[in-house]
Amino acid sequence: xxxxxxxxxxxxxxxxxxxxxxxxxxxxxxxxxxxxxxxxxxxxxxxxxxxxxxxxxxxxxxxxxxxxxxxxxxxxxxxxxxxxxxxxxxxxxxxxxxxxxxxxxxxxxxxxxxxxxxxxxxxxxxxxxxxxxxxxxxxxxxxxxxxxxxxxxxxxxxxxxxxxxxxxxxxxxxxxxxxxxxxxxxxxxxxxxxxxxxxxxxxxxxxxxxxxxxxxxxxxxxxxxxxxxxxxxxxxxxxxxxxxxxxxxxxxxxxxxxxxxxxxxxxxxxxxxxxxxxxxxxxxxxxxxxxxxxxxxxxxxxxxxxxxxxxxxxxxxxxxxxxxxxxxxxxxxxxxxxxxxxxxxxxxxxxxxxxxxxxxxxxxxxxxxxxxxxxxxxxxxxxxxxxxx
Numbered sequence: 001x002x003x004x005x006x007x008x009x010x011x012x013x014x015x016x017x018x019x020x021x022x023x024x025x026x027x028x029x030x031x032x033x034x035x036x037x038x039x040x041x042x043x044x045x046x047x048x049x050x051x052x053x054x055x056x057x058x059x060x061x062x063x064x065x066x067x068x069x070x071x072x073x074x075x076x077x078x079x080x081x082x083x084x085x086x087x088x089x090x091x092x093x094x095x096x097x098x099x100x101x102x103x104x105x106x107x108x109x110x111x112x113x114x115x116x117x118x119x120x121x122x123x124x125x126x127x128x129x130x131x132x133x134x135x136x137x138x139x140x141x142x143x144x145x146x147x148x149x150x151x152x153x154x155x156x157x158x159x160x161x162x163x164x165x166x167x168x169x170x171x172x173x174x175x176x177x178x179x180x181x182x183x184x185x186x187x188x189x190x191x192x193x194x195x196x197x198x199x200x201x202x203x204x205x206x207x208x209x210x211x212x213x214x215x216x217x218x219x220x221x222x223x224x225x226x227x228x229x230x231x232x233x234x235x236x237x238x239x240x241x242x243x244x245x246x247x248x249x250x251x252x253x254x255x256x257x258x259x260x261x262x263x264x265x266x267x268x269x270x271x272x273x274x275x276x277x278x279x280x281x282x283x284x285x286x287x288x289x290x291x292x293x294x295x296x297x298x299x300x301x302x303x304x305x306x307x308x309x310x311x312x313x314x315x316x317x318x319x320x321x322x323x324x325x326x327x328x329x330x331x332x333x334x335x336x337x338x339x340x341x342x343x344x345x346x347x348x349x350x351x352x353x354x355x356x357x358x359x360x361x362x363x364x365x366x367x368x369x370x371x372x373x374x375x376x377x378x379x380x381x382x383x384x385x386x387x388x389x
Contacts, residue, residue, distance in 0.1 A: 007306040024282045025318055031275040032322030032365055036358040039268030040330040040350060046260035048349040053249050055190035056137040059222040061245040064215040072214040073106050081238055085215045090228035092218045101217035102130040105204045109174045111163040122159060123195040126203030134216050143168045143183030148199040154183035156193035158345045177206045194344045272365055279369020283315050308374040315370025323362030327355045
């Protein structure tokens, strides 16, 4: 009999015995399922954040920030510099010849949660009417657009629902200035729905700003980005760094998702240790209970490798279903479930890559949990095993 046939026969024998060890087997399956469910749920936070951050990001969208600025909340672009940037070659134009570009002023403001009256920070973005051309998915769902030179805001629907004084027609004090919410907008489920928006020049005046933080634009095509970048970086009057908007979003999300993923994997590893111990106990018990069977197989010529492989496969047969069960629980309980953190509200995303990660994690648990018992099964001398039975 070939090694493959021996392995298949030994594995079939092991799997047929699972109903006799249903209690211990279920402990292992549930342990793996719990580990995978918790890990995937934690990783789904970062996946959900990345998903909504990348909504409405088109390949032709760019952002220009001061050189060295880490985000569009920092740095300074003067009015003269902004005027040069919006005229750069490669920027798409409207039917009447206006560049689809806008300088933006971004301020962090403090708001109060409706749920618990705690305060948190969100972004107040100063934009222009050209914002609708740069991000066409942004549209009003209630009220009207803000007017320039007036302390008026439009609130993202998520921000309006979550924070006090951001409902249509309400008034909110922001650093000593009263603003009126005249509209509520949605942005296709993107991050912008967590912010409030007003006229750029009005925001700058209210917060004693004399410069913008960034300039956003749409290009005629993604292919002209390098020419657009070269035109700006070679201009001695400017000290700016143009980026594709998708690259900018990826760099902003990297720091947050790194922390969130570290927490997810750390908790997963800690829980996996317990799952491995459970698997070890189950498999050792299974091996000890089948000493005569294993000895008989060895006596009739089964190779030790076949015995090892069969025990490892049995361990995986417990771990992988546990992973699928855990992924299913995570998907049912948390996929699409909205959470609030870091001043943002967004839905968790249990994605296919996370499910694959959970299955791989379970395979590792199964391999570790089955390896030592498998070696023990193959290492017992045939004569000793038969005498013991």
